[in-house]
Amino acid sequence: MGPISSLPGFTEGINLLFAFLVGIGFGIALEQAGFSSSRKLVGMFYGYDTTVLKVFFTAAIVALVGSQFLSLFGLLDLSKISVNEFYAGPSIVGGIIMGAGFILGGYCPGTGISALSIGKIDGLIFTIGGMFGAFLFAETYPLINDFANSTFKGPIKINEVLNLSAWLFTIFLIIAAIGMFRVAERAEKKFARPEITNDL
């Protein structure tokens, strides 16, 4: 059955409406999680607040398990869900540049918009900086074009690379997440910084 947008008679306008509604849900979830606060987000990297890890892995697992159940009941055709294409070199280098951006800026693009939406000036400036980064990418594209399109591996899936079924990989991921959550809970006590967290 799903995705709904692949059904016959479906217009682009309705899909844009879906995008807007999904965005509202996304914005509410990010803000309620506390992701509109840069000092809460970066707490992940100093140990005093590990909300990022808990929210991130819980969300990925809920969507992963949920989509597999929907597929099992014939409600969602997983072959119609887009799978990210893997460019090995650009993914790693891009990820490292993003890691620097996270610490320098205190947000990622979605959480920056979340911060901006409740009036954080640093969130606004981060997002404007992001627009400058997009402009810089467009203008330097001829120089990095070759690298940006190198080491293309296609939309490969991790469970297929490891020769595991999707369900088995999911179970391993859940076990790993529970282990990380326990470490995170302990880290928050060990690296506690009440002078920051009481302020958030």
Add this chain to the structure above:
Amino acid sequence: MKNGYLNPYVAGILLGMVLLLSMFLSGRGLGASGGIRNCTISVVNAIDRTHTESSDYYKRYVGDGKKPLKSWITFEIMGVLVGGFISGAFSKRLKLKTEKSPKISNAARLIFAFIGGAFFIYGAQLARGCTSGAALSGMAVLSVAGFVTMVAIFGSAYIFAWIFRKLWI
């Protein structure tokens, strides 16, 4: 539930349901950096059309009468703005302020916020997505790209966190 935020695991379930809804309705995951890119491209296109028409990169987004603002990802980030505002109003967190460590000045915080934003979106264009589009949504469909990008972002952030610790602690 101190500070009025949701319990992180509950917030994670909520975010996961939104991601699942996105997959069910539109057959795709969440994103953010692509929307910021599309907004940028339409600004550049409005200012200097001859420039965008002479560039292979811009042409992918504005060629053949394409409108980057009329795209799924742009509508989605407009929704994020509205949803964040609703959530902030509901939890009484709407307030104009610059959030920073008391050890640095407002100006320093804002300069680094600008630089950080530029880095993040530049990296996201290279990796074809940011924390939401590549890492979170990518992991939820078991893509290798999702897992590799997630490890690269979070792994390198620990190193940069140590180097730039004076910004935050």
